[in-house]
Amino acid sequence: MGNKVVTFSEEQIDDYQDCTYFTRKEILRVHKRFRELSPSTVPKCMTGDEAHTIKVPLNLMETLPEFRENPFRKRIFSVFSSDGTGNMTFEDFLELLSVLSEQAPRDIKVFYAFKIYDFDGDEHIGPADLQQALTLLTSNELNAEETSQACTKVVEESDIDGDGKLSFIEFEHVILRAPDFLTTFHIRI
């Protein structure tokens, strides 16, 4: 069909369709948005290695309208980026949007939500993580006493085994009872 530039090879598209929850059209749309962030570094044709080598830096990723206002954006990008710094390759970005899309099942969303809220990466959500989450959410409006009170309340409500922090299973248990998790933990691109 003329001089159309092929963005991905058929094999790549098939792979991406199998590995994510996206359709072909959505994958191409994701690529378009990714390219808009940094047209100079992200090529139109990604049939080679570009999909997992070319990185867009964190400050550019944060300019995406869907993420600009999100208080957890830095943490989200660092969780999904392969090197942990927040600089995303196309495949990282695709994975991020796939997990946050409507078709992804609850399990994988809960898993990644846990990773996002676990700021210090110790595989538990402790009081420090909760405090950090609260300050991000309310942009420092709550004073220290209120923050710590809220954190203790959270641990009180959700900690089953009494170790003072939330493990993955306890987190999952809390999320299972929240009817709005699926609707809020959802980004449409």
Next chain:
Amino acid sequence: MNEERRRGSQDASISDIEEENETEDTEHIPMNDCELGLPPPIIVTDNGGVCSKLDDAVPNNNHPVARRRPRPNHLHINITNCTSSDLSSHESLPSHKVAAMTPISLSPSWAKPHRLIRARKASLCSTPGYVTFRNPTNRISSSTYAEELIHAIENDESLMADSPASEQMRLQTVRGMAEAMELRRNVKEKICYNIGIRNQNSPSDPTKWFKYRLKKSFRKVNCGTRELLGHFELWGSTIKSIEGRFGTGVATYFRFLRSLFLINLCVFIMSFSFLVFPQLLDRFYHWNNTTISANSSVLVLEPKTYPYEEINSTFYIVDLVTGGGWLADTELFYGKYNSHSVHINEGEYYSIPDAYFFTTAACYLFTVIVLSIKVAKSYRKNFIEMQGGFTNVYAQRIFCGWDFGITNSEAAELRKQTLYNELRELLDEENNAERSGAKTLIQRLTLMACRVGVTILVGSLLIGSGVLVWFLLARQKMLVNQDVGTLEGRQQASMVMSLVVTGVMLILPMIFSRLCAIEQYSNPRNSVFITLLRTFGLEVAIVGVLLAYWQKSSKEVQCWETSLGQETYRLILVDFFIALIGTSFAEFIRSIVYQYVWKGIGAPEFDIARNTLNLIYNQTLFWVGFYYSPLLSAVIVVKLFITFYVKQACVLHNCKPPSRSWRAAQIQTVFLALTFLAIIGVLFTLGYTMTRVPASKGCGPFREIEHAYLIIKHKLNSIDKNSNWYTIGEWIFKPGVVAGYIIALCVGVYYMRAVAHARGAMVELLRNMLVLEAEDKIFLQKNIREAKSGRWEPSPLSRGRIKPLPISSTASKQQSAL
């Protein structure tokens, strides 16, 4: 006693016991108290056995809890290829500790799983089973890790089988892996390759292969159509932008509107093509016997010269609004439809009464099916899977509080403010409750009396409005029928009722919400819910009175169906002008005033509950009137279309984002359920109408039949008694067979209920076990601490089960080694 409990409980305890030995260490080792959590990193030893550092801590053979029954459905990996260079790269464990670990070679059956592969087999309802992996972050090289994963997948028979089901499961596995994309692609390619090899070797059944390919291509087609449909998604980008600015609550209103619009559009297409179109053809064309030559004459379709000759009255513009006069005799209403068959072609007739009956029945059935599927899905997603409960308020606010769809900085600010307010409220409530204590008896009694009083007031308001509607209807009938007064007078009289009803529908809900504030419900959701129910009750009252009146006076008016159709037409139109245009205009004025004149009035907010109830009210009116006025579907489609754009403009320009966070999901289910209830109610009334109320003799397609349902009877009687269909049909509807269906349905329902109860009980049991596990862990931690410091004394219960010596010797050995 402890051991038995532990034997029956989850594997968590092994890790707990093993972890306990490390509690006194100075380095912090993350305690993983459940295997389903993110597991600890892996340590590899030189002799090829792989184990977690925590396993190493305990010589497992003597440990009583180590002799554990294997858990079913768990695969454990034996990883053999890791190198010891990874040991020193392990950050959280210094090398000397690592060296002190004794290797344990794991047998796959009972050992603690490092990376848990949780294989859920396909359940009865055929959700594909999948396997999820949880990885420790990048401890081993990715190729090795990929090998492990492939090995694990290949070990699972159900995943490697050559059938569409297992292909689906493989797909879910690959998608559900929480790994980097590159790793997944590698794994997927290798697995596909291996499966290809396997299938080459094994003799494949040609029919199975064919079925497999068929299913695969079918699924591809399915995918393709879904993509195509997604391309045509109506108003998708608009709704997304609204969601970004106002949050998910407002967006759900627009999605509800869109789905109602699409359902009504389908109904319109069906009713127009099968019902209105033939009738129109009959009006505009007729068959004429033209003689071509001397002997032959042929039937030719010719347009009628005076298509509107049967209509008596002249056309006034006002008729468009009142639905009377000229409009009453058109295809808009029931009265016009022929009771004879329309001549389509030589010898072929299209029976209008049959078409009328069956088309309307099909449209209603279609709507019921679509709505019931929506309600069931929504209920399942928001209630059953969520298991209800509001006990984790703080945790839910923090973890689910932020709406990730927000793209607007103003909305984001507002959301943060909302969260802050809610948390403050909760904290204040906590503090106040602690301080002031529970309400006294007198306070509770007064509150109860208040609530009862308000309920009685609301009830009387409902009854009052019903009586008002009845009175107005009676007055209108008297005025319109008797040719008293002028034409304008009659037209005005017919409008009065609609105007009053619409006014009532606008004002009373506002009064209800004010009254609800008096009742002081502790949970704001409850007050919204109660107001919702009351407004819905008001709707039911009004529509019910309308229907009841016309059914009762069916004998007194010449063409009561047309009158009822006219009523609904008027109500819908007046609601359009007043409720839609009027309130939008009022909000517009208010926002102008807020912006330029006086800040104190407050910016208008989009009231989701009131607007959704308005939609449900319109839809109910449409369903009531559709049987009596088939073209009403066109009216409602146009109205919904305009509503979308008006509301969208109103929201985007006038309103500010909602200040209370709107728990959209569960209220949405309630709305869908109310809509479904509405149509079921309408259908019941319709059934009563068709079977008990005699059809008008002077107009409409059923004028020659006593009751409308007799159409079915005639149709059935006309079937040839000797044909196969008749015998099959007769057999299917025998009383015994029908009783059999009902009994089978009851048994099915009972079975599902029993299963659900059993599962609920199991969930409770497991939850209690979890709590007991936690207590166990604390108890044992205490014991171990005491044992290490030499203070431990065996309690009578544990004597003979836990030998104190090995534990403390290991512990002391460890301490000396560290």
